[in-house]
Amino acid sequence: MRTSGGGFAGLVASVATVCLLLPTASRAQLKVGFYNTTCPNAEALVRQVVTAAFANNSSVAPGLIRLHFHDCFVRGCDASVLLSVNPDCGNTERQSSANNPSLRGFDVIDAAKTAVERSCPRTVSCADILAFVARDSVNLTGKLFYQVPTGRWGGCVSNETEANNNLLGPDSTVEVLINGFRKKNLSVEDMLVLSGSHTIGSSHCASFLATNRRQRANETISAAYQALLEALCPPNSGQFDPNTTEIDVSTPVVLDNNYYKLLSLNLSLHFSDDQLIRNATLAPFANAFAANEMLWKDKFVAAMIKMGNIKVKTGIMDEI
Structure with missing residues (x-):
């Protein structure tokens, strides 16, 4: 679990205090096929990126599953683990001792987000992409496929202390x-x-x-x-x-x-x-x-x- 991860520089490093607002479509609850109309190829694009990364290095799969887990367990599944700058100053979740240097797969998220943005700008959230890449990693390593309910929005807050307080360590009883x-x-x-x-x-x-x-x-x-x-x-x-x-x-x-x-x-x-x-x-x-x-x-x-x-x-x- 203690493995290093790559960067997410292209998406959040420069201006972490300014978050990308998604269109104000109906987002009342998660549902399978949320992007069927607005970005019908979103899941396929993400799957292509994960499959290519896995073919190059199979160890990326457990890293992506863990990335999703470590995101959800802090502030909920809001992609806050991806932020590299804390708008309130201080360190972020990914800089916490619970995550650094063990979290990895940020480069795969970056590539997946880039592919989706190229096809469907300002439509698919990073929080949903995290759920997609985890599912695809489960499929590649365990031949298990399941439908992912989507429609998550992301957050702009990422705090080191919250990560350390919420993530469960390998020495837990x-x-x-x-x-x-x-x-x-x-x-x-x-x-x-x-x-x-x-x-x-x-x-x-x-x-x-x-x-x-x-x-x-x-x-x-x-x-x-x-x-x-x-x-x-x-x-x-x-x-x-x-x-x-x-x-x-x-x-x-x-x-x-x-x-x-x-x-x-x-x-x-x-x-x-x-x-x-x-x-x-x-x-x-x-x-x-x-x-x-x-x-x-x-x-x-x-x-x-x-x-x-x-x-x-x-x-x-x-x-x-």
Whole structure:
């Protein structure tokens, strides 16, 4: 999860205090096919950009899914994570320790927005593009396709403190995870299901090394796995140490249920992941997902759609 991201300079870096107002069309609620009339090729254009980026580097997919998640969990799904300047001064969400240098995929959003703007100027919001690229990444890595309800507006506020206070770290306990999701109107099951996205992607040493040493002391992580991680990471890995490793050691580029299988084998990279199998209430559900991939995938799609509805802005007074 601790991987660096690119820039969004072409769209927001220069004048972050001036947001692009979209046309005052009816935006009462999200719906599938919102752009069917105003920009019928929007989803196809975004998909082309994501597919090309994925063909060049498959690691972009987990980065884009995580970008959508980290946007929605702060101020709602409003694309505020893309802003590189805070109009109220101070650092932005993307500059927070929870996101920097781990967030990546900003360059793909930039390319997708450019393609859509060329075809349909001032029509498709960046918040909806974030939902599209996440969906397309799920499709490319897990062969899962689902319809994305759209019609989100974006926000002009992006605050470092809000990101650090709302984003859940890799050292979170079960209680912290449950409460953090509950605050976003997501259930315990949603939390457990969405955690499965860790079956793809990589993480920086600083995100797991210290807590894994505590897990080793409690014998809740494989000794051989911990030795491998110790060999990979510098002894005192800091926030900006570039060393990373795959979260799923077996199928790191495939969105499958292998994440849940690794939990019971003491092969969880993050403390927060390992916690799911240590909880008597959650463990049976994690084991069920390990045994039935389609069960998890069906629930994962539903949870992604639900997450994409967190505090969406849909009124004409909102902005992108």
